[in-house]
Amino acid sequence: GAIKKDPYREFSTEDGARNKIKQIGDMVDYSRNKNGGLKLPNFGTNQQLTGLGGTTGETITIYVEAEAETKLPQILFTQTYGAWNSWKATVNLKPGKNVFTFPNIKAHGGYSVDIAAGGPIHILNPYTPETQGGNVKLYIEGGYLYPVFRYGDDEETFKMILKDYYEKLMDENNTAITVDAFECVSDHVICSTRATQAYQQYIVKGVSPQANIATWDDWIKKLLAYGGVQFDSSQPFYDKRNDYVNVNIRAVQPYAGMFAFAWTDHVGLPDGGMQTHLVNKGVAGWAMGHEVG
Numbered sequence: 001g002a003i004k005k006d007p008y009r010e011f012s013t014e015d016g017a018r019n020k021i022k023q024i025g026d027m028v029d030y031s032r033n034k035n036g037g038l039k040l041p042n043f044g045t046n047q048q049l050t051g052l053g054g055t056t057g058e059t060i061t062i063y064v065e066a067e068a069e070t071k072l073p074q075i076l077f078t079q080t081y082g083a084w085n086s087w088k089a090t091v092n093l094k095p096g097k098n099v100f101t102f103p104n105i106k107a108h109g110g111y112s113v114d115i116a117a118g119g120p121i122h123i124l125n126p127y128t129p130e131t132q133g134g135n136v137k138l139y140i141e142g143g144y145l146y147p148v149f150r151y152g153d154d155e156e157t158f159k160m161i162l163k164d165y166y167e168k169l170m171d172e173n174n175t176a177i178t179v180d181a182f183e184c185v186s187d188h189v190i191c192s193t194r195a196t197q198a199y200q201q202y203i204v205k206g207v208s209p210q211a212n213i214a215t216w217d218d219w220i221k222k223l224l225a226y227g228g229v230q231f232d233s234s235q236p237f238y239d240k241r242n243d244y245v246n247v248n249i250r251a252v253q254p255y256a257g258m259f260a261f262a263w264t265d266h267v268g269l270p271d272g273g274m275q276t277h278l279v280n281k282g283v284a285g286w287a288m289g290h291e292v293g
Contacts, residue, residue: 008145011050011123012137021073021136022048024244026126028265031245038229038245043292045248045265047076047190048123049150053181054102054143056117061141062098070134073125079105080119080181081194083253084261084268086111090124093138102143112253116178120146120192144177147195149209151186151217158209159202166199182279184209186217187244188224191278193251201279215281220247223292247292251275260287267291 011019030037031044038044054060054077066072072093079087082105089103106117121143125132147162168177182198184191191213201207224245225231230238252268255261259271267288269275277288 009140013135021125023129025128030241046124046126049185050121051148052140052143053120053146054118056102056104058102059142060100060102063139064093064095065137066095067134071132073123076122076124077103078119080179081115084263118179119181146181149184151213184213186213188220188246189216190248193278198279207280212281260291262291
């Protein structure tokens with residue numbers, strides 16, 4: 001009763017929740033399954049952005065409210081600008097109080113550029129309301145709010161948040177914000193990169209963050225449709241899950257001789273020029289279509 005909740009830190013499956021935990025089912029299984037799925041071998045992710053991140057070694061406390069027998073989400077800790085094979089760690093939740101130390105994902109190797117250890121925290125919830133079996137509410141303490149642009153957000157409000165985060169990131173006396181993190185998201189794509197890149201495009205150059213994520217969403221949707229995924233409910237093979245099939249495209253550490261690659265559940269952009277596309281989507285070249293395919 002003595003703690004005032006921060007509305008940005010509470011997440012719930014309940015209808016009307018400010019920060020809704022989606023219950024759209026296991027999109028990884030649906031995307032990749034050959035029996036009743038889309039047969040896309042490495043496509044699809046269950047990641048849901050929280051807008052909260054942490055620094056390696058920091059205590060992250062997550063309170064879980066759920067009815068008995070309700071299936072619980074998992075938490076995915078990520079490393080901003082990590083290596084192709086070293087950028088995530090998954091932990092399980094239990095009802096009540098969960099205390100974690102943000103993992104040292106960097107320690108798994110493969111880094112060529114020195115970066116602050118830490119990054120965004122995601123929720124993995126591969127359930128529908130029926131398979132979950134009840135409502136779940138999470139409250140996350142610790143960490144920091146990092147800039148996220150969601151399809152349809154107010155651009156001016158977002159730019160204020162981005163500018164504030166950037167200034168704190170550049171302030172040598174500020175020890176609370178050290179991780180250079182930014183993500184944008186729509187129904188069909190999560191773009192994970194750095195706030196410094198977003199700042200250069202959206203604040204310095206005046207690029208529209210909405211135009212960027214809308215272009216990404218439209219491009220991915222067109223590629224999926226070309227591959228046979230149907231989005232019109234009148235079509236014979238339409239499935240409502242098609243509206244949420246998505247992919248995580250990440251800025252990753254430089255990798256000799258590569259400017260784009262696909263690895264298991266993500267597409268990586270290790271080339272600085274290619275990474276600019278994450279925050280300022282131009283006309284897609286052959287490389288991006290190749291890697292998504």
